Amino acid sequence: MKISIFSILLVVILGLTIIGLYIGTNKQILSRVTLETIGYQMPVLGFLTFAQVIAMVNGGIDLSIISVANFTGIIAAILMKQYAFSALMAAVSGMVGALLVGGVNGILVAVLKAPALLVTLATGFLVKGISLGITKGYIISGLPSSFVALGAGNLLGIPVSFLLLLMLTCGLVLMFSRTAFGRSIYLVGANPLASLFSGISVKNIQLSVYICSALLSGIAGLIMAARFNAAQADYGGGYLLITVLICVLGGVSPSGGAGRIVDVFVALSILQLISTGFNVMRASAYLATALWGLLLLGILVITRKIPKHVM
Amino acid sequence: MITSTKFKTATITYMKNPVVFVFFFSVLLSVIIGFLEPKFWSWVNIFDLLRNYAAWGIFTVAQVIILISGGIDVSFTAIATVAMYLLGLFMLNNTINNLATGFIFVIAIGGILGLINGVFVYLTKVHPVIITIGTLGVYYNLLIHFTRGRWLYNLPSFYLDFGLLRIIQIKTSLGPPTGLSVLTVIWISIALFTWIWLRYTKIGRELFAIGGNIEAARRLGYNIFLLQLFAYTYAGMLSGIGGFVYGAAAQFIQPNAIVGRELDVIAAAILGGASVFGGKGSPLGSVLGTLLLGIVRNALILLKIPSYWHSAVLGGIVIMATLFAALQIRYSSRR
Numbered sequence: 001m002k003i004s005i006f007s008i009l010l011v012v013i014l015g016l017t018i019i020g021l022y023i024g025t026n027k028q029i030l031s032r033v034t035l036e037t038i039g040y041q042m043p044v045l046g047f048l049t050f051a052q053v054i055a056m057v058n059g060g061i062d063l064s065i066i067s068v069a070n071f072t073g074i075i076a077a078i079l080m081k082q083y084a085f086s087a088l089m090a091a092v093s094g095m096v097g098a099l100l101v102g103g104v105n106g107i108l109v110a111v112l113k114a115p116a117l118l119v120t121l122a123t124g125f126l127v128k129g130i131s132l133g134i135t136k137g138y139i140i141s142g143l144p145s146s147f148v149a150l151g152a153g154n155l156l157g158i159p160v161s162f163l164l165l166l167m168l169t170c171g172l173v174l175m176f177s178r179t180a181f182g183r184s185i186y187l188v189g190a191n192p193l194a195s196l197f198s199g200i201s202v203k204n205i206q207l208s209v210y211i212c213s214a215l216l217s218g219i220a221g222l223i224m225a226a227r228f229n230a231a232q233a234d235y236g237g238g239y240l241l242i243t244v245l246i247c248v249l250g251g252v253s254p255s256g257g258a259g260r261i262v263d264v265f266v267a268l269s270i271l272q273l274i275s276t277g278f279n280v281m282r283a284s285a286y287l288a289t290a291l292w293g294l295l296l297l298g299i300l301v302i303t304r305k306i307p308k309h310v311m
Numbered sequence: 312m313i314t315s316t317k318f319k320t321a322t323i324t325y326m327k328n329p330v331v332f333v334f335f336f337s338v339l340l341s342v343i344i345g346f347l348e349p350k351f352w353s354w355v356n357i358f359d360l361l362r363n364y365a366a367w368g369i370f371t372v373a374q375v376i377i378l379i380s381g382g383i384d385v386s387f388t389a390i391a392t393v394a395m396y397l398l399g400l401f402m403l404n405n406t407i408n409n410l411a412t413g414f415i416f417v418i419a420i421g422g423i424l425g426l427i428n429g430v431f432v433y434l435t436k437v438h439p440v441i442i443t444i445g446t447l448g449v450y451y452n453l454l455i456h457f458t459r460g461r462w463l464y465n466l467p468s469f470y471l472d473f474g475l476l477r478i479i480q481i482k483t484s485l486g487p488p489t490g491l492s493v494l495t496v497i498w499i500s501i502a503l504f505t506w507i508w509l510r511y512t513k514i515g516r517e518l519f520a521i522g523g524n525i526e527a528a529r530r531l532g533y534n535i536f537l538l539q540l541f542a543y544t545y546a547g548m549l550s551g552i553g554g555f556v557y558g559a560a561a562q563f564i565q566p567n568a569i570v571g572r573e574l575d576v577i578a579a580a581i582l583g584g585a586s587v588f589g590g591k592g593s594p595l596g597s598v599l600g601t602l603l604l605g606i607v608r609n610a611l612i613l614l615k616i617p618s619y620w621h622s623a624v625l626g627g628i629v630i631m632a633t634l635f636a637a638l639q640i641r642y643s644s645r646r
Contacts, residue, residue, distance in 0.1 A: 114637030117440050118587050122633045125574045126626030133620040241448050254437045286456035293448030300435040
């Protein structure tokens with residue numbers, strides 16, 4: 001694997017963040033409790049971020065990820081609570097719902113050539129509306145313990161959901177570097193017309209990209225529901241901005257065709273550490289979100305001149 | 312013979328124009344709702360609708376300008392909220408004690424925040440939706456952090472009275488008198504004014520040009536930076552005015568009332584004939600788009616559909632608008 005200047009820079013920033021937070025939080029950031037919190041919080045954000053990465057590398061964007069995640073959680077929660085489905089069957093049904101939305105996104109983007117940004121904004125809005133309608137705006141809580149284990153369980157002290165995130169990261173690294181599908185996602189993102197002329201079915205790739213994105217969002221939704229032991233239509237609204245921020249910080253080009261999973265994982269760790277550090281320091285959540293926005297704009301201004309091959 | 316061909320061409324052109332479609336759809340919907348619920352066609356309901364959607368209509372005109380120039384703006388809700396909230400604070404401590412100052416104040420705040428959007432859009436060359444998601448987060452969260460997001464009541468009477476002012480008064484047989492609100496007049500005037508300068512001034516035509524084909528416009532020597540800056544600043548100013556109107560209509564200031572409804576406005580702009588690909592749109596069409604969404608929301612309430620289903624219905628309409636826009640692009644690009 002080639003190591004770029006950008007990756008080294010990211011790891012340096014990660015190191016500085018840890019040192020800064022170590023001093024700022026009076027050593028609490030590396031305490032057992034805080035690390036455990038990070039281990040439980042990071043998977044949700046991680047799955048959502050990777051859902052965004054796939055769409056962005058492909059030259060699109062997926063603004064429906066949060067709505068899809070909540071939708072999946074709600075379907076699973078309702079089936080378990082009101083229809084006594086087993087945890088596995090409920091989770092599978094929830095995922096079917098997520099895939100359906102992904103399919104709609106994919107068809108609108110790939111076949112009808114509607115702009116991804118508008119399509120996913122609209123489907124996100126619709127799906128959130130449906131979630132609100134099904135739940136009447138209430139929270140569904142008190143889920144079976146076999147399901148909650150997905151969010152709260154651990155294996156040898158490591159959260160199950162964190163292990164899932166690690167597995168996903170490895171899987172995505174392999175997919176993007178070793179499979180034809182992964183390489184095609186990059187190529188279509190970089191230049192759809194050239195990809196078409198080199199024999200790639202742009203339609204199928206784009207369709208699969210939005211289905212994959214919905215799949216990961218759906219898993220994030222299941223983990224989120226399991227962790228909160230509840231599902232609601234508007235959980236995690238602030239995550240959308242953060243996923244775009246992590247992608248940009250991790251070197252994913254908003255115009256498509258560039259970005260590496262390992263870098264994104266490092267960026268994800270940085271953001272999660274800062275976010276948890278803020279909580280430990282009891283800083284205001286509003287100030288934190290404003291800071292994310294500033295960071296996003298700042299990074300975009302700084303990186304605008306850096307050519308793609310350095311990233 | 313010639314006239315009949317002319318007529319045919321004209322009819323086809325009109326049929327292709329989504330605004331005409333939206334107009335007929337709105338009329339049809341209104342008639343159906345009128346049959347189901349006669350209250351819909353009362354003067355009170357019509358004037359209330361026009362007054363309550365004045366602020367949203369102004370936001371839609373702002374969005375249309377940005378869409379024409381080839382961008383998109385989701386931060387206008389935050390700009391409007393910041394302008395409205397600061398206006399409220401300054402009115403409560405008597406720094407702003409008349410309408411004119413208040414008006415200039417919201418325009419200035421909106422203009423500055425819009426200008427910041429424009430600078431970032433130009434500097435980064437990243438899709439404006441990413442930029443404005445960022446600035447939305449910054450503007451709104453900084454406001455809430457520093458003001459703690461309290462609702463503002465007991466606003467001065469000059470502001471509250473202005474919100475209740477009616478240009479034309481109509482006496483109804485039962486119930487209170489109603490009439491055309493000054494807020495509606497502001498909305499329609501802004502739409503008309505914007506339509507005129509977009510159509511008849513050089514800068515207006517240039518905005519269409521950069522939205523239609525930015526590279527061609529660049530090679531023709533247009534100043535892309537200034538044009539984009541102008542579009543975002545103007546849209547910011549309108550968003551500020553929208554905030555002013557929103558507070559005046561509601562009679563109190565609630566910082567979380569506007570943010571989160573960005574898509575309603577983008578949908579209204581698209582229904583009104585604007586294209587997310589740039590180079591197309593009309594402020595007058597946006598009035599129709601806004602009214603259509605207003606009629607739908609109004610109908611949902613009059614028909615007693617539970618409120619938690621409203622977003623799903625609106626979401627369905629937004630999807631249809633998107634589909635419609637996408638199919639139209641496909642159709643016109645094949646020609």
